[in-house]
Amino acid sequence: MTSANPQPRVTHERGPVALQERQERTPSFLSGYFAPVLDESTAVELRVRGALPPELSGRLFRNSHNPLPGVIPSHWFKGSGMIHGIRLREGRAEWYRNRWVRTPALEGKPYMTPQGPDLTASTAGTHVIEHGGRILALCEANLPFEMSRELDTVGVYDFAGKLTTAMNAHPKVDPVTGELHFFGYAPFPPYLTYHVASPTGQLVRSEELPGVGPSMIHDFAITQNYVVWLDLPVIFNPQEHSGIPYGWSDDYPARIGLMRRDGPVQVSWFEIEPGYILHLANAFEDRRGRVVVEGPRLDRAGWYKSWNWWAGAEHGPAPISGSHKHRWTLNLATGTVREERIDELVTEFPTINDKWHGRAHRYDYAVSFPATEGAGYALVKYDQLNGHRHLRPMGPERMPSEAVFVPAAGATGEDEGYLLSVVSELRRDGAELLVLDATDITAPPVATVELPRRVPGGIHGSWVPDAPTV
Template sequence: MTISYKNTVKHTLKPSLHPYLNGAWTPNFDELTATDLEVIGTIPSDIDGVYIRNTENPVHEAIGHYHPFDGDGMLHAMVFKDGKVEYRNRFVRTKGFDAEQEAGEAIWAGIANNPKKSKRPGWGAQGYLKDASSTDVVVHAGQVLSTFWQCGDGYRLDPFTLEQHGAERWTPLDGISAHPKVDERSGEMLFFNYSTYPPYQHYGVVDSDNKLVHYTPVPTPGPRLPHDMAFTENYSILVDLPMFWNPTLLEQGKYHAEYHPELPTRFAILPRYGTAGDAIWFEASPTYVLHWMNAYEDGDEIILDGYFQDDPDPAPLPGLPPAAGKMMANIDLCSLKTRLHRWRFNLKTGEVKEQHLDERALEFGTFNQRYAGIKSRYLYSVWNEPGMFLFSGMVKHDLETGDSWELPFGEQRYGSEAPFAPRINAKDEDDGYLVSFITDMKADRSECVLIDAKDIEAGPVCRIILPHRISSGTHATWADGQSIRAYQNP
């Protein structure tokens, strides 16, 4: 292994028994660039692109309670080409990160704290949090875009080198939520944001040249907490979910989310370049949904898949202090009882049909992004370690036949969201690899694994040993190398 770059970021974090500050969630402070990595097996030569995962990685002692979604954004990237690979990781140099580096301490209180404890105003949807840019990551117009779940600036980096390009210049006043969607066929990126003041939600389109070309309000009845969106060839899908801030407490500056099972889940389906007046609203069973999968048009219907929560407001996990038990239950897929689910919306009649597609607790799914917005057959989900936000294995679904296949990661081996990487000259939808980081607590190391998407039960095709054990995190993406180079070298 050759390390060509190393930087240790200034930090004040102390060793902790907090479940999301130790074990597989132990933060990293070293930024590295490494080549000539140890490989178990052989790196395929028919893969060209970059796998990037975002991570909540705090560098300073928290003000009050630490929630895992408060951590600073750190990107980990694997660049594959010609059977070779490079690894690098970098913090996202957000305005908040730079300010706290200069101060040498935390300035902003996290989501589980009184916002009055923050020493400066914040950003985004609530105006009190640090915009950590630590939730999601996509590649659009040849550049990485990292985003924050509570809305923020969005930050651009080079996908091959992770060179920092700063905050996105077209970002609206209300920011960008996590989970903007890239349509690989058109090159467009669709996004939304939300806030605590009217009209509470906006929707926008950025073209293939990274120019904001459409931005419009899609109002909701009050402040809401959407987390994701979906799209088809001609439509975008936004949601009004019955889990949102308590309005009375919000007036007092306190942010406490409550579930309202008496309210329906509402879906706004509007043309890609439509406005609120074009939206068709549908009502469905109450739930909360973190992540939607693919959506597509089928005659008069739109079909949407996602992860329905049977219990969006679970009881605290036993054996822990109430605050910690509640926090961990709210990010434990087993407690939330997340189920793969399908909604069918009839654009002519307004009828909604829905059903569970699987009774296992699954989430954080991926699919071949070349099929985003059109009918797709295969979906890849993960399950978590009960009681912890750690992924213990994956499931491949054939949505046409109903068949499924499982791959456990192994004892004390925890994976990442695993995007699909098409083979060069791929012949069909599942002709490619699933890419994931695995943290092996027994071996005290992390690996990047490639799994043949046609046969996940066979396990990894290769395992690439990373130069350090990395912290667990949330979302990841795959981007085609040839497409990136076409943008960077037109």
């Protein structure tokens, strides 16, 4: 069934003037799925195929690295943030719009100054979340930037002056307390600072962690009683010239740390096999009191191949190589850790139903990346209970974004809801929002929203409901 929505009306606005120099070579992260769009646009009354569930009343925001026209950054992660928004309400797709996050870095101001790093000179291009009524665009080296719900840039946000470190791009909300847990890391002491904000957005805790080195800490996790830290062998290296001064070190041990949420800042460390973890799916305490940590893991070869792609030196089929679903089981009583690879698929961007953050989950979702030229992308659903893996191939020249879970109205089961994924298409240089039934991702889509332009591939986003789902 197709809705009777009219053709979308599209307007375009000029972006800010580029201030950086052009470079001749176009790296892989500025071509194909990842080629930046050149301007800002607005479209209303988008065409919908199928029927949008009425409980999908809110906004899907998705961030992307999208440098200004003529600008070629030295690394994928350094592309300026552009947020793409889709407004759904009462079974309609009311609008799509894309806007750059207007930060000092967008206008060419440097991160490093004679006085030290400028935490406001952010790309703001990694993630976008909502907390305490504020929409925050995030990049782990900087302070967050607040956006309006129509994607106008409000300005830098420092929690009323209380946040004096950077804020990482993957904060965690405790589904029971509503608290926001996050951290800031730096290449110099203090290397790691832990923060907690109240449900309404007041910063209530900031503490430096001892015993951590200058590693690149992209993600972490919380459980009911613990904070899970990652201290891995990608460390600050001023001699690294690939765009960002971090590189692999064979001499730096890989560790996972556990710190009680209700106690002093004291971390118990567990040494693990060398590897790097970009994103964790979840962590939880099992019935025996052990802490289980899950997420894709890059081995040394996978790290180098992926990093070279991000730095523009590798032109493989995908930006992720050698990343496999992994599980670590940490036993505080014995001080031991058990590691196991769960799947051979190359996957990244793991997500779950957020109501299970820090609790034992059954289902998680990920994007499967092609390992060879010509192979396709897919969405994956994992069932922890029976070990099953369900694949939804995207088809030729189609790349999905990470699957954002939205609960169905009156849901009681963990997977009763919808997966929202923005699919970028090369053949027609377009995109669509795919709405899947999370209980069966192989079934025909519940609805598909036709977007007026291609959305660059990759990076993270959030669903921001108009009101809490029941």
